[in-house]
Amino acid sequence: DGGITQSPKYLFRKEGQNVTLSCEQNLNHDAMYWYRQDPGQGLRLIYYSQIVNDFQKGDIAEGYSVSREKKESFPLTVTSAQKNPTAFYLCASSILDKTYEQYFGPGTRLTVT
Amino acid sequence: GQQLNQNPQSMFIQEGEDVSMNCTSSSIFNTWLWYKQDPGEGPVLLIALYKAGELTSNGRLTAQFGITRKDSFLNISASIPSDVGIYFCAGRGSTLGRLYFGRGTQLTVWP
Numbered sequence: 001d002g003g004i005t006q007s008p009k010y011l012f013r014k015e016g017q018n019v020t021l022s023c024e025q026n027l028n029h030d031a032m033y034w035y036r037q038d039p040g041q042g043l044r045l046i047y048y049s050q051i052v053n054d055f056q057k058g059d060i061a062e063g064y065s066v067s068r069e070k071k072e073s074f075p076l077t078v079t080s081a082q083k084n085p086t087a088f089y090l091c092a093s094s095i096l097d098k099t100y101e102q103y104f105g106p107g108t109r110l111t112v113t
Numbered sequence: 114g115q116q117l118n119q120n121p122q123s124m125f126i127q128e129g130e131d132v133s134m135n136c137t138s139s140s141i142f143n144t145w146l147w148y149k150q151d152p153g154e155g156p157v158l159l160i161a162l163y164k165a166g167e168l169t170s171n172g173r174l175t176a177q178f179g180i181t182r183k184d185s186f187l188n189i190s191a192s193i194p195s196d197v198g199i200y201f202c203a204g205r206g207s208t209l210g211r212l213y214f215g216r217g218t219q220l221t222v223w224p
Contacts, residue, residue, distance in 0.1 A: 004155075035214075042117070042201060042214035043156070058211075090155050100144040100205040100212060104155030 003027065004105035006091050011110045013085075021076045021108045023091035029103075030096040032074035036060060037088040037107075046089075049074055050096060078110065085112045115140050119202050119215030127223050132189040134218045136202030144205040145178050145185035146212070151198045159200075160187070192222050 004025045013019045023032065031050045035043040045058030049068040063082025068074055074093075078085045088109050092102040119136045126132060136145070144163055148156035160171050162178035162185060169176055175188045185202055199217040206213070 006155075040122075040216065042119075042216045043203075044214075045211065048211075092155075100146065100203075101158060101161055102212060103158065104148075107153070107155050109153075 004091060004093055004103060006089075006105040006108050009106065009108060011108055013110070013112050015112055016080045017112075018077055018079050019085075019110065019112075021078065021089055021091075021110065023074045023076065023105060024072055025074075025091075025093045025105075026072060027093055027103065028071075029093035030071070031094045031099050032068070033092040033094075033102060034058075034064075034066065034074070034076045035090045035092065037090060043090060046076065050099070078112075085110060115204070115206065115213045117202060117204060117213055117215040119218055121218055122216065123219040123221070125221045125223065126192055128192060128194060130192055132192055132196070132220060133186065134200060134202075135184060135186045136204075136215045137184045138204055138213075139183070140204075140206060141182040142204035142206055142213075143182075145176070146203045146205075147174075147176050147185070147187045148201045148203060149198050150201065150217070156201055189220075192220075194222050194224060196220060197222050 007022045033048040034046040047066040049055035065077045090107045091105045094102045147159045150156040160176040167178040173190045177186045201217045202215040203212045
């Protein structure tokens with residue numbers, strides 16, 4: 001079965017620690033995205049990548065970093081510089097010709113205390 | 114980022130009723146999409162619209178791409194309990210790869 005995997009489903013960290021969220025896809029999609037979702041809010045774009053070894057900042061990139069060393073993988077690091085990191089994080093992917101049709105993973109809920 | 118206004122924010126309806134929600138933007142979009150999110154899960158694409166005026170159905174769901182290209186509507190007919198969730202509109206502008214999302218409409222269906 002093709003799809004997008006995010007792990008873990010729930011993640012707990014102490015304030016001041018960096019944490020990396022995993023996103024893997026076996027859909028052979030070129031483009032991958034990271035969104036943040038807060039209660040009552042829409043999805044806000046953090047970073048996106050359309051090709052290996054290249055990525056662009058979204059609307060709320062401060063305090064986050066990404067890498068795209070493999071087509072299948074797009075990990076997101078939430079750094080200690082992110083002032084309000086507790087949120088639901090969603091990874092998505094799409095083919096390059098249809099970047100508007102994005103397919104989402106199940107999400108990771110990060111809680112920082 | 115671009116702002117999408119999605120209304121209503123929440124709806125409480127009885128099973129069997131029809132539902133309408135809409136999304137407006139201050140900017141023109143080339144594509145409109147509607148997603149549904151179940152609690153604790155990622156959104157799932159329901160319908161994609163590519164041309165102004167386009168009307169597309171997916172089962173009991175019908176969505177339209179507004180003529181002005183600044184709005185879109187989603188209708189759900191004869192609602193059932195599994196329709197419960199958050200419905201998001203999303204629009205694609207001119208920047209490749211960028212989607213802009215509304216804040217969502219939380220739908221509750223009572224039996």
